[in-house]
Amino acid sequence: MSTRFPIRFDWKDLELILALAETGSIAAAAERNHLVPSAVSKRLSDLEKQFGAALVERHARGVRLTPAGEALRSRAGHLLDQARHVQDELHDYASGMTGHVRLFANISAIVEFLPRALVAFRELYPGIRVELQEQVSADVAQAVQAGVADLGIVSELPHLPALTFTPFRQDELQLVVPAGHPLATRTHLAFIEALDYPLVGLHANSTLHERLTREAARVGHDLRPLVQVTSFDAVCAMVAAGLGVGVVPRGATTPYVQSLGLVGLTLTDHWAQRQLCLCTRAGETGSPAAQKLFAHLRQTSDV
Known part of the structure; x- marks a missing residue:
């Protein structure tokens, strides 16, 4: 049975750890949290005594977190998010939700x-x-x-x-091209056939971009979209402007495809049926x- 120790730190301590990690400076962390540097140093010293481990290393340009400090930092953001969620929920209940x-x-x-x-x-x-x-x-x-x-x-x-x-x-992906595009007379094609043309894609962190990058790499192609945007309607607008072709969900983009005069082609790849x-x-x-x-x-x- 593990020994449980009483919790003697508060949310402000967690905010200070995050600020120290991001700024690398006690003075900057103090300013961000509306404290004086001596108060930050005191809180930091108290935390280190409580945990029995150094949380920061001081150097000529400021401070950096130790492994113990990094461990606390990795948890601090999640704990603060959870605390804010609890606060929001309680406010909802107080307002009648x-x-x-x-x-x-x-x-x-x-x-x-x-x-x-x-x-x-x-x-x-x-x-x-x-x-x-x-x-x-x-x-x-x-x-x-x-x-x-x-x-x-x-x-x-x-x-x-x-x-x-x-x-x-079920979510079906399709390729959209402008009317008059060399592929516009097709009804079905594999994604590999679209790689010969400039691509309009979603932002690099999107699930769809990651999928297309993997599929292109599988056939030896380095996917480099000519344009990357943040929404499916923006993909359709860029395709309509003649900047390339795009892969989008059929159901989510049918109104844009129709209003912009685009042609939607069925992708025969198995992963297009999501x-x-x-x-x-x-x-x-x-x-x-x-x-x-x-x-x-x-x-x-x-x-």
């Missing part, structure tokens, strides 16, 4: 499937606030695993045994509000 759910999802789910689902959920449960954040699938899964998100929606399934994945929706999944922590039911949202999304799914 009956629940709070943190939902993280990739851009495909947010654009294509969640608007109607969340409007319907709000009508059913007006007292539950859904806090929605866009993240790439890998970050969604990590947030759910860490407890930062109550529920996630992903299109790529990471190997995390602490999570459970439940089928949610399965979106609800992501939860294995063995945990979640809060009553999270359970209601999970059940609602399952009921509105097409699988």
